[in-house]
Amino acid sequence: MSLTMLAAAASEAAEPIYWVNLGLKNYLFRIGSFELRWYSLAYLAGIVLGYWHLSRMIKAPGAPLAQRHADDLFFYCTIGIILGGRLGYATFYTGGSSEIPSLWAHPAELLKLWHGGMSFHGGLIGVILAMAWVAWRNQLNFVRVADYIAVCVPFGMLFGRLANFVNGELWGRVAPNSVPWAMVFPDAGPLPRHPSQLYEAALEGALMIVVMLALFWKSRARYRPGLLVGVFTVGIASARFLVEFFREPDAQLQRFAQATGLSMGQWLTVPLILLGLFLVARALGRPELSMRRPIEIT
Known part of the structure; x- marks a missing residue:
């Protein structure tokens, strides 16, 4: 076979995966006009599993809080995720140079969570x-x-990004022919794209779960205040920065990304990476807490 024929064969694009052929629905069940959506269940599953694991963590030596504090955190963090995510979307992704009218100018629209629009940084x-x-x-x-x-x-993070994929939203940029897992998403045009939702689920979710659980249960990181949250901040922000190269910028912020060279998501991760590095350096530069002195729980 000649080099020309080999080159021609290599350049042939494999048939892309069509998202619609996966048989996915954005809801678990529907009763009349009511739909129980996977995205809502993802938030619920993440919060409940996090609460369950936190309750296990505080039973291990060195815990800085008691169960009643974990209960309070479960309640207030749930409110913070919902309100912060919605208000963050209104602040960072509407108004200004975007093509979407600011939600701050339409308070009633802020309450319509079923219309979508949540910001990780706001949450x-x-x-x-x-x-x-x-x-x-x-x-x-x-x-x-x-x-x-x-x-x-x-x-x-894992459940949320998987729900994004099930919803067929927040798809990636157009992928080259060499990406065999490229997908054609509804409302994204005929070209195959990176399934960036799965990239985020793998990096921000699965990988960070492994790293954080290993640090807590298999090392003494819990005795160095700021180390765990520092590693998390660097890891989650770096993962988001990397995936943004494969993720299609929000439609209303296309011009912003072109003008600045980075997407809004990337600009928002830069201070997080710096903060995380500071926390890690600070934690490693200080002596770890002594196990001999019991940690007081008020």
């Missing part, structure tokens, strides 16, 4: 405020509380 801010409130109210060490919460967050 993160909501969780931080929730942790700060519980820590202040109960006189707990905020950094140590953040360490324990950080171990549980990747569960929600």
